[in-house]
Amino acid sequence: MSLTRPLPGEYAEGYATYIAEAGEGDVLALLQGQMGEVAALFAGLSETQGAFRYAPGKWSLKDLLLHLSDAERIFAYRCLRIGRGDATPMPGFEEDAYAAAAQADARTVADLLADFRAVRTASLTLFRGLPDGAWGNQGTTNHRAITARCIPYIALGHAAHHLTVIRERYLPALK
Template sequence: MEKSETKKDPKFLQYVLELNGDVELSNALELSLKNINNIDISQLNKIGFKTYEKDKWTVHKILQHLIDWERIWCFRAIIFARGEGTIPEAHDQEIMAKNSNANERSIEELVNELRIVRQSTIMMFESFNKEILDINCDFFEYEMPLYAIGLTITAHQIHHFNIIKERYVTLIKSK
């Protein structure tokens, strides 16, 4: 995707493209599912509810955040794909995390739910033809093609998996 393909280029889109690298959406989605399947559950269980800094989310909340936001992005994709006409509003991730019960759930449950949600996302994007994938999505602050929503989902996972690896896994390795 070239920057010229969007009317109002969202600032985060360049980061999305960098994280995904030079891959097609279908490949990005399949790779992201593979990365979910390769999560080291025992390592995440060892981290438990530790955080690398005061007021940061637990790994449980990060996983719930990925699940919640994937569902939000998929809802947005369906609205645009079906020509419903609504412009999706912004959502507050901090409020959502605060009101989640992620810390009451096991890592296994959260990873399994993330896997199922991703499988559903893959099926949804596979159902879209090129015309749908190229639809211009007009959000509250920016525009981007519908296929970029799928790349945003995969980049979001890459971003948070990197944080877990770089900041949380070190908590158990330093002991």
């Protein structure tokens, strides 16, 4: 199986940035590699660093890591439903409400990282197991049409976006 980059019209314009940030190449291999990138970035953080927020009202690094897991779970669920031909519209989700309810700072960095690895591994298993014909299936999320093949690219680009924010805003302030 080889997924090709989705075309405009297969996804809402709001996802264009994530799809662009997914980069070029085999999206499943890139997702696998990104798991190591996330692990390398977070594994070296102390608990104090994990609770760091670069500004008042911003998420902690632990919040961000759990957000990556939460969003990926939702992306994978959407891909499963669309890939199986379920055309039932799916709602969006409010990321700030999820972050507040999750209480990530009460968990250890190691636990949150293990959670991310488990979620990413499960996503890759799902993506690798979808039949080739399922990738063109169309569904609706947050009142907008999307094909199944967009979702691995969105997951990759979403995580890449947050990794850039971490490198630009969080890590410099930790030094």
